[in-house]
Amino acid sequence: MIMPILEFRNVSKIYDNITKALTDISFSVDEGEFVSIIGPSGSGKSTILRCINRLVDVTQGSIFFDGHDISQADKKEIREVRKKIGMIFQHYNLVDRLSVIENVLHGRLGYKSSISGAIGYYTEEEKERAFEILAMLGLTEQAYKRCDELSGGQKQRVGIARSLMQEPRLLLCDEPIASLDPSSAKVIMDYLSDINRTMKITCIANLHQVDVAMAYAKRIIGITAGQIVYDGPPGDLSKSKIYEIYQSEEGELITDAK
Amino acid sequence: MLSEQAEKNKKAKDNIEKKMRKAPRPEAQTSVFVIRKRTFTLAFLGLFVLFTVSALVTEYDVIGGFESLPKAVAWMAKQFIPDEKALSRLSSILSKLMETALVSVAVTVCAATCAFFFSLFGTKTTKTHPLLARTVRIVAAFFRNVPDVVWAMLLLFSFGQNILTGFFALFFATFGMMTRAFIETIDEVSASCVEALYATGATSLQTVFNGVIPSSLPEIVSWVLYMIETNIRSSTLIGMLTATGIGYLFDLYYKRMDYGSASLVVICIVILVIAIETISNKIRKVIM
Numbered sequence: 001m002i003m004p005i006l007e008f009r010n011v012s013k014i015y016d017n018i019t020k021a022l023t024d025i026s027f028s029v030d031e032g033e034f035v036s037i038i039g040p041s042g043s044g045k046s047t048i049l050r051c052i053n054r055l056v057d058v059t060q061g062s063i064f065f066d067g068h069d070i071s072q073a074d075k076k077e078i079r080e081v082r083k084k085i086g087m088i089f090q091h092y093n094l095v096d097r098l099s100v101i102e103n104v105l106h107g108r109l110g111y112k113s114s115i116s117g118a119i120g121y122y123t124e125e126e127k128e129r130a131f132e133i134l135a136m137l138g139l140t141e142q143a144y145k146r147c148d149e150l151s152g153g154q155k156q157r158v159g160i161a162r163s164l165m166q167e168p169r170l171l172l173c174d175e176p177i178a179s180l181d182p183s184s185a186k187v188i189m190d191y192l193s194d195i196n197r198t199m200k201i202t203c204i205a206n207l208h209q210v211d212v213a214m215a216y217a218k219r220i221i222g223i224t225a226g227q228i229v230y231d232g233p234p235g236d237l238s239k240s241k242i243y244e245i246y247q248s249e250e251g252e253l254i255t256d257a258k
Numbered sequence: 259m260l261s262e263q264a265e266k267n268k269k270a271k272d273n274i275e276k277k278m279r280k281a282p283r284p285e286a287q288t289s290v291f292v293i294r295k296r297t298f299t300l301a302f303l304g305l306f307v308l309f310t311v312s313a314l315v316t317e318y319d320v321i322g323g324f325e326s327l328p329k330a331v332a333w334m335a336k337q338f339i340p341d342e343k344a345l346s347r348l349s350s351i352l353s354k355l356m357e358t359a360l361v362s363v364a365v366t367v368c369a370a371t372c373a374f375f376f377s378l379f380g381t382k383t384t385k386t387h388p389l390l391a392r393t394v395r396i397v398a399a400f401f402r403n404v405p406d407v408v409w410a411m412l413l414l415f416s417f418g419q420n421i422l423t424g425f426f427a428l429f430f431a432t433f434g435m436m437t438r439a440f441i442e443t444i445d446e447v448s449a450s451c452v453e454a455l456y457a458t459g460a461t462s463l464q465t466v467f468n469g470v471i472p473s474s475l476p477e478i479v480s481w482v483l484y485m486i487e488t489n490i491r492s493s494t495l496i497g498m499l500t501a502t503g504i505g506y507l508f509d510l511y512y513k514r515m516d517y518g519s520a521s522l523v524v525i526c527i528v529i530l531v532i533a534i535e536t537i538s539n540k541i542r543k544v545i546m
Contacts, residue, residue, distance in 0.1 A: 053457055083459035093454035097472050106468055110459020117464035159454075166458055 003067060004028035005170060005202050006052065011061035011071075013047055013226075021047040022226045024061070031169075034196045034203045036217030038210055040246050044226040045206040049172045052204070053085045054078045066169065083110030086163025086201075090175035092155040096148040100139060100158050103147055104130045107165025126165075133161045137191060153184030160191060164199075171195065173205035177212070189216050210242055210255055338521035347519050351507060355526050357421075358503035359534075362489040365425055369432035370482045373398075376433075377440035383452040383470055384462050395441070401434025410496045419501040427496055428489055439481050440474075448473040476545045483538035490531055 007028040013021040021044045029035055037045045050056035051063060054070065062071040070081050086107070094103045108126050109117045122130075134140055137157045142150060147158060156176060163171060173192060177185035193216050196203045207213040213220055214234040222230030222237070222245035230241050239250075246253060313320060379386050380394035410427035417423040448470045455465045497505020504523060511519040 055453065055457060079459045079461070081459075082457060085457075087454065087457040089450070089454060091450055093450040095448075095451045095455075095469050095472050097476070098468075102468075106455060106460070107458055109455065109461075109464045109468065112464070114461045114463045117460060118467040120468065162454070162458070 003031075004064075005031045005066055006204075007064040008048075009062050009064070011051065011063060012059050013044070013051060013056065014059045020226055022051070022058075025226070025228060026061075027221060027228060027231055029202060029204065031202055032196070032200050033219060034193065034217050035205070035219045035221060036213035037204065037206045037221045037223060038208075038213050038245060039223035041208075043223045045223055046174055047226075048223070049087070049174050049204065049206060052170070052172060053082050053087060079110060083166055084168055085170045085172060086166050086168035087172040087174065088156065088159040088163055088176050090178045092152075092159045094147045094155060094158055094162075097146060099144050099146055100134070100150070100161075101127075101130055101143045103158050104134060104161045104165055107162040110166060130161070130165060133164050137161050151184070152180050153187055156180065156184070156188050157191065160188070160195070164195070168201060170202045170204070173203065175206050175208060178208055185212070192216070210253075337517040338524075339518060340522040340525065341518040343516070344518040344522040348522065351504070351519075351523055351526055354504045354507050355523075355530060358493050358497060358505070359490055359530060361421065361425060361503065362428070362493045363486055365428040365493075366432055366482055366486045366489050369429050370436055370478070370485070373433050373436035373440055374478065377437045377444060378466060378470075380437065380441040381444045381470075383444055383448055384466060385456075394437070398434050398437035398441075401430050402438055403434070404430070406431035406492050406496060407499065410499045414500065421500070421502045423500045424493060424496045424502055427500075428493060431492075432485055432489060436481060436485060440478060443477045443481070444470055444474050447477055479545055480542050483541060487531060487534055487538065490527075490534065494527060 008025050011025045012023055015021055025044075025048065037048060039045050047056055051058050051071075052065065054073065058071045062069045064070070065081055066084070068077075068081075070077065073081060095106070102120075105120075105122050105126065108122060112121075131140070131143065134143055137160060139154065139157055139161065142154060142158075147155060150158065159176075171192070176192065177188050180188060189212060192203055192205065195201055205213075205217070207217075214237065217234060220230065220232065220234050220237055221228060222241065224245055224247060229245055230237060242253070242255075243249060250256065312318075376394060376398070378384055380391050380398065382391070406427050409430050410423060413423045413426050417426070451469045451473055452465055455469045460468065493503060494505040494508065497503035497507075498509045500506075501509075504527060508520055508523040511517075511523065
């Protein structure tokens with residue numbers, strides 16, 4: 001039996017004692033899976049991802065990463081967890097005024113002492129590894145460019161490169177293609193799927209596009225108002241279930257437009 | 259086939275029309291414009307009343323005020339022309355002006371350095387204790403809200419009339435102002451990359467050096483340049499109180515009724531400020 005790399009047990013999150021973001025969420029993810037979370041805006045998709053690397057603290061329940069309960073982890077333990085979990089963002093969240101290579105090397109900060117990370121001391125091996133990853137993502141020519149000179153698709157690839165520098169076990173993707181044109185979106189999704197298959201890195205991706213989720217993910221979790229309403233392979237996701245997830249009626253979704 | 263398509267289109271059109279008919283007539287929408295008009299009228303009337311009342315209370319003669327304007331301008335034009343005597347004092351004026359400008363630059367740079375470190379404890383990006391962040395903001399607000407002239411008068415008691423008094427007066431005011439400005443700049447500019455850096459497992463110190471500083475540096479330099487301009491103007495005023503720098507010289511000439519020399523001082527200050535503004539605009543363009 002494979003031990004799940006990630007497990008949510010009855011997790012709830014309430015913001016500021018009022019706003020219920022997650023209610024009693026339980027699921028587990030096996031190593032190497034490609035899971036996609038779908039659901040309307042504000043349903044708690046981002047909160048789920050941010051609970052995993054503790055950018056958000058959970059209110060109730062526990063989250064197990066690699067067998068350890070991280071919901072009560074202290075500062076030092078959080079750092080250990082975070083360096084094993086890569087994250088990419090809808091708005092890329094790069095340091096725009098720094099060069100591509102510097103941004104990629106930021107992925108190593110979790111492994112460094114505070115001081116050597118602050119002054120930007122990286123070993124030769126780390127630099128070589130950074131260039132290897134850039135080459136893999138087709139960014140070799142952009143290595144010394146400033147990030148604000150790049151296109152959206154290139155920025156997202158830098159984001160992926162940064163997270164790969166962490167040598168992560170798990171990759172969290174928060175709306176990775178929501179700000180990209182269809183062709184860059186495909187490039188990014190192909191890279192993610194490739195990373196998932198060849199590097200055996202577990203991926204959890206929040207997606208707005210149901211068709212993209214169905215095409216790439218091996219498992220889909222549907223969230224509505226902070227609760228799981230669907231958890232299974234994309235093949236079993238019926239039309240009526242999709243309408244239930246988005247709390248809408250037939251003819252009201254963009255996928256219905258003909 | 260074609261008719262089927264046409265029927266479909268018609269159906270869709272009908273649907274839209276039905277929905278439009280069903281849409282509630284926005285009664286509130288129309289009144290928005292009425293409300294806006296009323297607000298403007300009321301605001302204008304309110305200002306007029308305020309002006310009238312304050313003119314009556316202070317016994318300000320509006321017409322008289324405007325009437326005396328040309329006379330004042332004529333007097334100034336006659337008196338405030340630098341004469342030969344004034345020009346002979348140019349070298350001493352310039353040396354004092356230099357002193358004032360350099361003190362302003364020194365004050366601004368010192369205050370900015372302190373304010374930057376201080377502001378790091380006040381931003382959300384470093385995840386310091388909320389109580390500490392709040393304390394920082396309150397301290398900054400205190401320093402900022404005491405005007406520099408008041409600081410100068412308070413410090414006169416402890417330091418006497420010398421350049422140190424002016425230095426500290428400007429320092430405190432600048433420090434308060436810049437701490438506040440830096441906190442807001444940092445929160446605004448670096449929030450997104452800071453989140454990503456924390457997600458990689460970076461510590462606060464690493465995040466400050468790798469994320470906060472690179473992304474907010476241009477804005478911070480821009481603030482420093484602005485404060486240098488402001489401080490040259492304020493230091494003139496403070497110099498009058500502390501009997502130092504160009505402010506003292508202006509005060510001296512003015513009280514001796516040597517208006518020619520006083521006007522030369524003013525002209526020199528204006529030229530200096532404009533020069534510094536031009537230079538800092540150029541720098542801003544390069545770094546932004």
